[in-house]
Amino acid sequence: MIKISCPVALVEMPVAKMVTDFMQQYADVSVHLMATNHRVDVIEEGVDLAIRVRNTPLLDSDLIVRDLDAWNHVLVASPKLFTSRDVPTELEQLSTLPCIGFDRPKHFWDFRHREKSEVQQVVFNPRLRTDSFSAMKSAALSGVGIASLPTVFVRDELKLGELVELFPQWQLPQGVIHIAYASRQGMLPAVRALLDHFIAGFKALEIGQ
Numbered sequence: 663m664i665k666i667s668c669p670v671a672l673v674e675m676p677v678a679k680m681v682t683d684f685m686q687q688y689a690d691v692s693v694h695l696m697a698t699n700h701r702v703d704v705i706e707e708g709v710d711l712a713i714r715v716r717n718t719p720l721l722d723s724d725l726i727v728r729d730l731d732a733w734n735h736v737l738v739a740s741p742k743l744f745t746s747r748d749v750p751t752e753l754e755q756l757s758t759l760p761c762i763g764f765d766r767p768k769h770f771w772d773f774r775h776r777e778k779s780e781v782q783q784v785v786f787n788p789r790l791r792t793d794s795f796s797a798m799k800s801a802a803l804s805g806v807g808i809a810s811l812p813t814v815f816v817r818d819e820l821k822l823g824e825l826v827e828l829f830p831q832w833q834l835p836q837g838v839i840h841i842a843y844a845s846r847q848g849m850l851p852a853v854r855a856l857l858d859h860f861i862a863g864f865k866a867l868e869i870g871q
Contacts, residue, residue, distance in 0.1 A: 742805030
């Protein structure tokens with residue numbers, strides 16, 4: 663039995679698929695996959711592998727940490743949204759367009775220009791508010807509005823043209839997806855194999871992006 667914790671959004675895509683692919687290869691392995699946005703105590707809760715996202719420098723920790731991928735957000739919309747309206751050319755126009763956001767008191771996007779030392783904040787009033795990346799993605803694909811979504815979550819849709827990136831010259835806040843564990847020494851072979859499987863799986867995502 664391998665116990666894993668992972669943020670809900672990453673379980674939905676791509677961790678669940680990585681886990682099931684691994685279990686198909688190793689029929690004797692069982693997995694307890696905890697989908698949670700709460701930070702678990704790896705040692706106290708007996709978690710073998712904890713996948714996490716950090717947006718700030720890593721604090722001192724007794725855990726071993728391996729970076730897996732960038733946690734970048736992109737501003738996306740379906741081409742359907744622009745069948746009856748113009749594609750925005752200035753960030754300020756976003757506040758007048760249908761948008762999708764998290765369920766929180768204030769809604770804004772912070773942008774940093776990729777080449778110039780410029781930052782800009784855009785306040786918006788979301789047409790849809792939700793805590794689910796899946797719901798946000800579904801709504802964006804349907805043309806409900808513009809959404810900020812993790813790149814890892816919309817790679818395929820961007821490649822297929824089902825979603826388009828808006829303002830690629832501007833960057834939204836970044837973070838890092840990493841995996842934490844107590845120690846590689848004494849790690850069960852199955853846990854070590856799954857760790858390597860995650861590292862290879864996220865590396866393949868980077869190559870294919």
